[in-house]
Amino acid sequence: MAETTLAPRQLAASPAPLAAGSRAHALPPEVAHALLLAGLALVVFAHGFLHDFTNWDDHAYIVENPTIRELSWQTLARAFGGFHVLNYNPLHILSYALDHAVWGLEPAGFFLSNLVLHATAGVLVYLIALWFVATRGAAFFAAALFVVHPTRVESVVWLSQRKDVLSACFVLASLLAYLHGVRASSPARRRALAIVAWSLFVLACLAKSQVVAFPLLLVAVDSSQRRPLARALPGKLPYLAVSVVFALVTLAAHEGGAQHGIEFPDCITAPLAAVSIYAAHLAWPVGLSPYYDLRPEDFASAPRVAAGALLTVVALVVAWRSWQRERVLLVAVACFVAFTLPVLGIVRINVQVADRYLYLAIAGAAILLARAGSGLRVPRRTKALAAGALVATLSVATIAYVPVFRNSVSLWRHVLERAPGCSLAHSNLGHHYLGAGRYDLAIAHYDADLAARPIFETSLLGRALLHEHAGELRAAEALLRHTVELQPESDRARAMLEEFVARHARRALTSPRRPRRRPPPPRSRSRARSCRAGGGRRSGSSATTRGRRSDRRR
Numbered sequence: 281m282a283e284t285t286l287a288p289r290q291l292a293a294s295p296a297p298l299a300a301g302s303r304a305h306a307l308p309p310e311v312a313h314a315l316l317l318a319g320l321a322l323v324v325f326a327h328g329f330l331h332d333f334t335n336w337d338d339h340a341y342i343v344e345n346p347t348i349r350e351l352s353w354q355t356l357a358r359a360f361g362g363f364h365v366l367n368y369n370p371l372h373i374l375s376y377a378l379d380h381a382v383w384g385l386e387p388a389g390f391f392l393s394n395l396v397l398h399a400t401a402g403v404l405v406y407l408i409a410l411w412f413v414a415t416r417g418a419a420f421f422a423a424a425l426f427v428v429h430p431t432r433v434e435s436v437v438w439l440s441q442r443k444d445v446l447s448a449c450f451v452l453a454s455l456l457a458y459l460h461g462v463r464a465s466s467p468a469r470r471r472a473l474a475i476v477a478w479s480l481f482v483l484a485c486l487a488k489s490q491v492v493a494f495p496l497l498l499v500a501v502d503s504s505q506r507r508p509l510a511r512a513l514p515g516k517l518p519y520l521a522v523s524v525v526f527a528l529v530t531l532a533a534h535e536g537g538a539q540h541g542i543e544f545p546d547c548i549t550a551p552l553a554a555v556s557i558y559a560a561h562l563a564w565p566v567g568l569s570p571y572y573d574l575r576p577e578d579f580a581s582a583p584r585v586a587a588g589a590l591l592t593v594v595a596l597v598v599a600w601r602s603w604q605r606e607r608v609l610l611v612a613v614a615c616f617v618a619f620t621l622p623v624l625g626i627v628r629i630n631v632q633v634a635d636r637y638l639y640l641a642i643a644g645a646a647i648l649l650a651r652a653g654s655g656l657r658v659p660r661r662t663k664a665l666a667a668g669a670l671v672a673t674l675s676v677a678t679i680a681y682v683p684v685f686r687n688s689v690s691l692w693r694h695v696l697e698r699a700p701g702c703s704l705a706h707s708n709l710g711h712h713y714l715g716a717g718r719y720d721l722a723i724a725h726y727d728a729d730l731a732a733r734p735i736f737e738t739s740l741l742g743r744a745l746l747h748e749h750a751g752e753l754r755a756a757e758a759l760l761r762h763t764v765e766l767q768p769e770s771d772r773a774r775a776m777l778e779e780f781v782a783r784h785a786r787r788a789l790t791s792p793r794r795p796r797r798r799p800p801p802p803r804s805r806s807r808a809r810s811c812r813a814g815g816g817r818r819s820g821s822s823a824t825t826r827g828r829r830s831d832r833r834r
Contacts, residue, residue, distance in 0.1 A: 313420045314403045321399040321427050324675050327682045328391045328437045335688045335708050336570075337440035340365050341376065343385060348377040363533040368526075371487040372443040390439045397445035398436045402427040404452035409647045411459050412504070412608050414654050421667045422650035426643055428675045430565040431635040437685040438570070443488035444639045450484035451491045451640065458498060462505050478518050485522060489530040490637070492523040493618040500614030504607040527622075550579040550625030550632070552588030557633050558620065559591055562642060565674070568681060570691055572633050573699035579625065579632070608651055615644025688712040703729045707739045714742055722746060735766045741776055753784060 307315075333343055342348065347358045355377050359370040375393065383389025406423035413419050426432075435444035454477045461473030484491045495516045502512035561568065578584070595613045602609040619640040625632050653663060684694045689712060692705040699705070710725035723746060729739040740763040747756035760777040767773050 309416050310407070313406055313416065313423075316420070317402045317406060317423055317427055318399040320424060320675070321395060321402060324428050324678050325395055325398070325433075325436055325682060327679070328395065328685075329388045331391060331437065331439075331685060332387055332687045333385075333439065334685065334691050335711055336438070336691065337365055338438075341373075341440045342380075342390065345373075345376070347373055348380045351377055351381050366534050367443075367489075368529050368533045369443050369486065369488055371483060372446060375442055375446055387439065390442075391437070394436050394439065394442055394445055397442070397449055398427070398432065401445055401448040401452055404449065404456060405643050405646070408452065408456055408459065408643070409650060412611065412647050413651050417664070418650040418654040421653070421671070422643075422646040424671045425646040425649065425674070428671060428678050429562075429642055429646075430568055430674065430678045430681050431561055431638045431642065433568075433678055433681050433685065434570060434634065434636040435639045437682055438636075441636050444636050447484045447487035447491055448640050450480050450487060451494055452643070454478075454480035454484060454494070455497070455501070459501065459505075462502070462507065474515065478522075481519060482522055485526040489526045490622050491619065491640070492527050492530075493621045495519040495523060495618075496621075497611070497614045497618040500607075500611045504611050530622075546576075546579070547626055549585045552592065553579040553581060553584040554588070554620075554624045554633055555591055556584045556587035558638055558641070559587075561635060562638065562645060565677060567698065568635055569695055569698040570684065571695045571699075571702065571704060573695070573702040573704070574633055609648060612644035612648035616641045701732060703732045703736065703739075706732075707736065707742070710739060710742050714745060719746060719749065737763060737767050737770055737773055740766070741773060744776070744780075748780070756780065 333339065341364065345364075347355055347364075356374070359373040359377070364373055376390070379390050379393050402423050405426045406419050409419035409422040410416065413422065435441045457473050457477040457480060461470050461477060464470040464473055481491070481494055484494070498516060498519065499509070499512065502509065557572075595616075599610045599613045620637060623632075623634075623637045653667065656663060683690065685691055688708060692709045692712075695702050695705040696709075706725040706729035710722045710729065713719070713722035713725065722742065726739045726743045726746070729736060730743070733739070740759060744756045744759040744763070747753075747759060757777075757780060760773065760780055763773045764770070764777055
């Protein structure tokens with residue numbers, strides 16, 4: 281028998297009976313569950329307070345970013361007026377400025393903000409789940425899965441991925457406001473909540489543009505609430521306008537980092553392969569890595585493409601069949617599609633598969649699993665034990681994965697354990713060891729990278745710095761010029777070459793020089809012959825001259 285979908289206020293109308301002595305002191309169930317979710321997030325991710333900045337975007341976003349050094353109108357203008365690391369995410373940058381004003385460059389302070397935002401997102405998932413499941417316990421189970429799943433680690437612990445948790449808070453709050461607006465009794469309240477939901481969606485896009493397909497989820501939510509599409513679709517036009525604007529801005533920001541040419545059949549096979557990879561990571565989160573060294577041929581793998589196609593067909597068929605029933609599955613499928621569509625590989629970017637892309641997509645799957653579990657005809661105690669065992673197992677896996685992000689060495693060594701030939705890992709380890717003065721290790725990793733990617737700019741420049749440190753200036757300059765020839769569009773390579781030439785030109789001008797002895801003027805051959813021929817006369821004349829000098833002295 282199908283369960284009915286209850287709104288939060290309907291759940292609150294029939295609270296569980298309380299003992300007379302404890303009724304006055306008991307916390308509301310929603311507050312108690314929110315505190316439990318926050319405590320769960322703290323326990324699972326506590327190791328993050330011991331972490332340091334890594335050399336994977338942390339320096340570009342935080343350590344060496346002059347924009348976050350002060351809170352001023354100039355900071356606001358810089359954040360909203362330009363791109364940052366091939367992205368347009370001004371709220372993401374401003375959040376770092378706030379952290380820097382409070383903590384300076386203390387990594388633990390930045391991580392605390394990430395953790396608070398993640399816990400807030402978990403509470404919002406709990407409040408949203410109350411609209412789609414029958415009990416508060418099932419909603420708590422869905423939110424707990426969202427909080428502790430190992431695919432959360434990259435978004436929470438990697439400080440550069442603040443944009444994931446920040447945009448999630450805004451877009452989940454937008455969805456919650458939209459749900460309340462759908463059920464609002466008065467037109468004025470409905471309009472006010474619609475404005476709030478749209479404004480929160482704009483803020484989510486300003487934090488990370490991956491949420492631009494959010495209107496698809498709203499259409500599915502309208503369907504689950506039995507709203508006629510003819511009435512619901514016009515209200516999505518303001519959302520669609522925002523999505524188009526931020527999609528165009530994102531493509532402009534990725535100019536040079538994205539491959540805009542969509543070729544057939546890559547535009548079909550790559551998304552299907554990505555779907556199969558993501559489904560595997562959600563269902564069996566073992567062997568996760570911060571970076572997956574996948575090549576184009578990996579996305580053309582027949583088993584992956586076939587698995588992705590099968591999963592897509594099954595999801596569409598089941599979602600269509602649920603259209604006539606409760607339509608919760610339709611919402612779960614729409615949630616996954618809406619939050620992964622921009623990164624499924626239709627437009628290729630530098631990183632095509634990453635666990636952080638699943639941060640929001642897992643919310644729908646967690647709610648669906650909680651809904652299915654609450655409908656099982658088994659004793660409540662058995663369901664509670666099974667749910668607790670699953671949450672505990674995922675928590676242990678997450679706790680074990682968190683230390684991978686402790687520093688640059690632990691991060692890239694873990695990547696090399698999963699993909700021994702990963703060029704990016706070798707390059708970034710080379711940079712780390714170069715800065716630490718471990719030049720032998722830096723050379724080994726740079727050479728390993730250049731063996732696979734002979735034209736990779738970052739390792740070529742690092743190798744040039746090592747030549748300069750060793751005093752091999754000609755080799756350093758030659759390598760810098762070679763890099764500029766290979767990458768003529770690289771401002772970084774050209775700037776390093778100019779700085780190198782200027783630096784050593786100044787050294788040549790300012791270094792103390794020893795006085796050089798003048799060589800004697802060359803004698804002409806005719807004069808030399810005359811000297812040899814008339815040697816006696818020269819001797820006599822010289823003696824006469826010495827005599828005159830002695831007469832003058834007297």
